[in-house]
Amino acid sequence: MIPRGLSLVGLAAAFAASAAAAEAPIRAAQWVAAGRDPVRALSVEPTECLRPPRSAEAAYAVELGRAAFRHPLLLGNQGARAGLDCESCHRNGRGNPDFAFPGLSDAPGTADVTSSVTSEHRGDGVFNPKPIPSLTDHPEARKVSRDPARPDLRNFIHGLVTEEFDGPEPPPAVMQGLAAYVRALSPAACPTRDTQPVTVAGRMSDVRRALKAANAALGRRDLPTARVMVAAARSGLGVVAERYEAPALKPEAAAIAAAAAGLGRLQNDLAAPGAARALAAWTPRLTALEARLKRKEAQSLFNPRRLAASLKAP
Numbered sequence: 001m002i003p004r005g006l007s008l009v010g011l012a013a014a015f016a017a018s019a020a021a022a023e024a025p026i027r028a029a030q031w032v033a034a035g036r037d038p039v040r041a042l043s044v045e046p047t048e049c050l051r052p053p054r055s056a057e058a059a060y061a062v063e064l065g066r067a068a069f070r071h072p073l074l075l076g077n078q079g080a081r082a083g084l085d086c087e088s089c090h091r092n093g094r095g096n097p098d099f100a101f102p103g104l105s106d107a108p109g110t111a112d113v114t115s116s117v118t119s120e121h122r123g124d125g126v127f128n129p130k131p132i133p134s135l136t137d138h139p140e141a142r143k144v145s146r147d148p149a150r151p152d153l154r155n156f157i158h159g160l161v162t163e164e165f166d167g168p169e170p171p172p173a174v175m176q177g178l179a180a181y182v183r184a185l186s187p188a189a190c191p192t193r194d195t196q197p198v199t200v201a202g203r204m205s206d207v208r209r210a211l212k213a214a215n216a217a218l219g220r221r222d223l224p225t226a227r228v229m230v231a232a233a234r235s236g237l238g239v240v241a242e243r244y245e246a247p248a249l250k251p252e253a254a255a256i257a258a259a260a261a262g263l264g265r266l267q268n269d270l271a272a273p274g275a276a277r278a279l280a281a282w283t284p285r286l287t288a289l290e291a292r293l294k295r296k297e298a299q300s301l302f303n304p305r306r307l308a309a310s311l312k313a314p
Contacts, residue, residue, distance in 0.1 A: 033100035033108035065181025067210035075165035
């Protein structure tokens with residue numbers, strides 16, 4: 001069913017625009033609204049307002065949630081196929097005023113959370129996008145209680161994942177982690193700088209943090225959660241890889257692909273003896289890979305000038 005208010009011509013034009021954007025070198029360019037500066041949208045991001053956890057157990061939960069928040073496969077159906085994750089709408093836990101996706105958005109920074117495009121459960125056939133809220137908001141603006149003694153936030157996020165986006169049922173620790181991560185976002189924890197550049201160091205840090213969470217999950221003998229974390233790390237490598245697709249960067253692209261393949265094999269073998277040791281060995285490998293990539297960062301699409309040129313290319 002076509003969302004009410006969106007004509008056949010309008011829907012066709014929207015998906016044509018999305019298809020054109022999909023040919024851009026960076027997948028996230030698909031959901032940069034027309035009329036917005038895609039170079040800035042893809043080169044600058046809000047800073048993360050993450051309150052430091054008060055215990056090791058709390059830190060573990062937050063890191064699980066943080067990694068899952070940035071993993072497209074958490075959201076099933078069309079969202080996962082398009083590469084959408086929670087981070088797409090809530091960059092570093094804030095909003096995204098540049099977001100626009102065919103069938104989900106009208107004005108920039110909006111999304112229809114009851115769209116049939118992403119959900120068979122909550123699709124209501126009415127096109128009614130709403131402004132995307134920042135998760136780093138003041139308590140009085142929150143519609144769902146973040147009281148850790150109540151299940152409201154976990155239940156709300158569970159509905160978003162499994163019903164709004166038809167995602168698969170996440171492992172319990174991942175669900176608890178997502179709630180813990182959102183609870184840890186606070187306006188009081190915002191850095192002085194409101195924005196920061198998108199860099200290879202930042203993206204590789206996300207990859208290492210996901211793998212560290214995988215190792216912690218494996219230490220708890222929670223294989224399903226460990227596999228989700230390794231998958232999140234591989235997804236993070238994919239985000240880096242699309243910035244190193246230039247012909248002059250083939251060796252770097254090959255190194256990223258080899259790392260992703262290696263993690264893929266390990267993801268399938270996490271139940272094998274020695275898996276924890278093998279997983280821990282990836283931390284220095286990724287540190288070395290990051291150092292290699294940083295040496296060529298100026299030639300990659302992390303460089304805004306290179307990115308601008310690639311987006312203009314036919």
